[in-house]
Amino acid sequence: MEIESVQLPFGQPVTEAYISRTEPELESLFGSHPAEDGDWKRRAKWLKDQSGSRVSAKSLAAVLARYNRKFNNSAEVHSSIEAIAAGAPVVVGGQQAGLWTGPLLVIHKAISVISAAKHAAKVTGQAVVPVFWIAGEDHDWDEANHAHILNPDNQLVKIAVPRPDGSRTSVSRSKVTQEVMLEAARLLGETLPDSENKRELLARLTTFAKQSETLSEWFAHTLGWLFGKEGLVLLDSDDPELRKLEAPMFKRIMERNDELESAYRRGADMIRQHGYEPQAEVAEDSANLFLFQGEDDEAPGERTLLFKRDGRFVNRRGTVSWTGSELLRIVEETPERFSNNVLTRPLMQDYVLPVLAAVLGSGEIAYWALTAPAFRSFDMQMPIILPRMSFTLVEAAVTKHMMKYELSFEDVAYRFEAYKEAWLKEQDELDIDHHFEAVKQQFSELYQPIVELVSAVEGGLAKLSETNKQKIMEQIEFLESRTRDAHARKHEAVIRQLDRIAVCLWPDGKPQERVINWTVYWNRYGSAWLEKLLEAPFDCLGGHRMIYL
Structure with missing residues (x-):
């Protein structure tokens, strides 16, 4: 073993x-x-x-x-x-x-x-x-x-x-x-x-x-x-x-x-x-005991944490209470009501x-x-x-894929998303990130004279021009996201293998x-x-x- x-x-x-x-x-x-x-x-x-x-x-x-x-x-x-x-x-x-x-x-x-x-x-x-x-x-x-x-x-x-x-x-x-x-x-x-x-x-x-x-x-x-x-x-x-x-x-x-x-x-x-x-x-005035409420109490059968107030034992809201003598009698007669x-x-x-x-x-x-x-x-x-x-528990297929992609357990536990993103980036021969970043930068520079122009015509149009600019940026980012997804689909088999490693060893970001x-x-x-x-x-x-x- x-x-x-x-x-x-x-x-x-x-x-x-x-x-x-x-x-x-x-x-x-x-x-x-x-x-x-x-x-x-x-x-x-x-x-x-x-x-x-x-x-x-x-x-x-x-x-x-x-x-x-x-x-x-x-x-x-x-x-x-x-x-x-x-x-x-x-x-x-x-x-x-x-x-x-x-x-x-x-x-x-x-x-x-x-x-x-x-x-x-x-x-x-x-x-x-x-x-x-x-x-x-x-x-x-x-x-x-x-x-x-x-x-x-x-x-x-x-x-x-x-x-x-x-x-x-x-x-x-x-x-x-x-x-x-x-x-x-x-x-x-x-x-x-x-x-x-x-x-x-x-x-x-x-x-x-x-x-x-x-x-x-x-x-x-x-x-x-x-x-x-x-x-x-x-x-x-x-x-x-x-x-x-x-x-x-x-x-x-x-x-x-x-x-x-x-x-x-x-x-x-x-x-x-x-x-x-x-x-x-360590709650203030907590008795550190629960009592299952009886048939004549507010919520029969409910497990209720006991607190001490004004010489009595009460639930958290203070809507039902017992004396110490009553609780001691319950201990004697029906101890199963305590926990x-x-x-x-x-x-x-x-x-x-x-x-x-x-x-x-x-x-x-x-x-x-x-x-x-x-x-x-x-x-x-x-x-x-x-x-x-x-x-x-590490299955043989998971071990094989970890070796293939040179992944350690610590990589999976603490750096997995960064690793996966970096791997995909390495496969990007077209340099998608660079091109979209350049386009967004160029658009922002080209659009700035428009912002200044409409503001000079009427001050109130400045906000509208910024909103319009943001909508165009969002459309560019939407296309960028779809392009990334399309690129990832070209490597679906690898992504499935990587995701299997993660879900088997560190599912939902937990051990x-x-x-x-x-x-x-x-x-x-x-x-x-x-x-x-x-x-x-x-x-x-x-x-x-x-x-x-």
């Missing part, structure tokens, strides 16, 4: 400093670093010593077993759950449930979790279980409801599932009809080119659709099919049974909410003191699971830095923060992993591409690799 390492921009200065270890004081916010084997061992020991402060291993295993029997029912997964019941720590990573898992980065995160668990087991000398946290509690439907597919002409096609009628609730509570899901699967089949793998792929996804009522369930079935044999355990953060285990932490967050808000503010201040901007909003925001989710995850390491993307690492004082405030320690690995759905590659290569990713050497600093297919 041919692999090439490249460095993509981190996007988040805090993340870059943490991964590169350029600022020890900033690194101390996280409390550990994945490059230090001693930190893995210390964290494993701490988890064992503090086991009584979390959800019991047996209770957790029972909930995980019930959920995975339905969506991820393989022998390897149940062995993983048995290890959790016996006290094994976990490596966890998660993502919002998306259509057919969404962009490739979700697959990369699952692979990072699996590879990191194997690495951790070697370092600590004990079983470590990979866990994928499906963020089904999130309610951003437009982020979850679509997938981008490459059609036979290598054009990106967006397939989306419309939002079901009803309240703005979580993805895991948004019921999608069979007709809608099967129509999405039909569109996928219509979009993908024919291949020897297409029939099985569509049959699997169609079967999973028939077994699902929500995008989260379709997501879970799909991820279980892809990674169940690797022992990857799944959980849905909006699982009512999981919520029951979380109730004591929700109560703790409610009772110590002001203290927690203060801790997040300290975290934001510490980030600023290091010269960075916080990457998550976390981005700042309390790390605490809840660490309370529910024995987290040895959390696999995070660049943006996630940046906002987790805010939570360091909150962890300490609750007598907890932040787990080892592990940057997820990322990949770009491949942030746009294209994995079904494109399964359709072309079956499971071979996924096996190559699973075989890639683990990198505790994340990194980006080009995987040549």
Whole structure:
């Protein structure tokens, strides 16, 4: 297998400093670093010593077993759950449930979790279980409801599932009809080119659709099919049974909410003191919890962010409110009505699971830095923060064309349009640019005496003469554009090859992993591409690799 390492921009200065270890004081916010084997061992020991402060291993295993029997029912997964019941720590990573898992980065995160668990087991000398946290509690439907597919002409096609009628609730509570899901699967089949793998792929996804009522369930079935044999355990953060285990932490967050808000503010201040901007909003008077409104509330079923005002908890508009006592009663009686925001989710995850390491993307690492004082405030320690690995899949035809046109990956990512324009210009033996530029310059010079003449006749005609000049210029530029297009058509085959390189490696001006759905590659290569990713050497600093297919 041919692999090439490249460095993509981190996007988040805090993340870059943490991964590169350029600022020890900033690194101390996280409390550990994945490059230090001693930190893995210390964290494993701490988890064992503090086991009584979390959800019991047996209770957790029972909930995980019930959920995975339905969506991820393989022998390897149940062995993983048995290890959790016996006290094994976990490596966890998660993502919002998306259509057919969404962009490739979700697959990369699952692979990072699996590879990191194997690495951790070697370092600590004990079983470590990979866990994928499906963020089904999130309610951003437009982020979850679509997938981008490459059609036979290598054009990106967006397939989306419309939002079901009803309240703005979580993805895991948004019921999608069979007709809608099967129509999405039909569109996928219509979009993908024919291949020897297409029939099985569509049959699997169609079967999973028939077994699902929500995008989260379709997501879970799909991820279980892809990674169940690797022992990857799944959980849905909006699982009512999981919520029951979380109730004591929700109560703790409610009772110590002001203290927690203060801790997040300290975290934001510490980030600023290091010269960075916080990457998550620490909203004024936010309780950092969501509540699903009840039947007697303003918007039944809607996931509502809570704020503190005048001794009560209210929605953002202040149109519905609860007392602290009412919310504590809800925690006791129906904990499934609560869910976390981005700042309390790390605490809840660490309370529910024995987290040895959390696999995070660049943006996630940046906002987790805010939570360091909150962890300490609750007598907890932040787990080892592990940057997820990322990949770009490079097909043989793309490699061939890149070599033909002497294009590097960096050229495609950062200089592609300039390269394509320059290439076309090199083929322009008639020097189209020069001729049209000369004509425009000559026309402007010839026209100037007319402007002066009509202005002398009547001052009001000056504006009309400028308008007339602009219209003529526009006609010249229109002809120039059509001439350029005609010239480009003479080189259509090359332009198609160049555009294929761009759409495959850097679609819509973004990394491949942030746009294209994995079904494109399964359709072309079956499971071979996924096996190559699973075989890639683990990198505790994340990194980006080009995987040549």
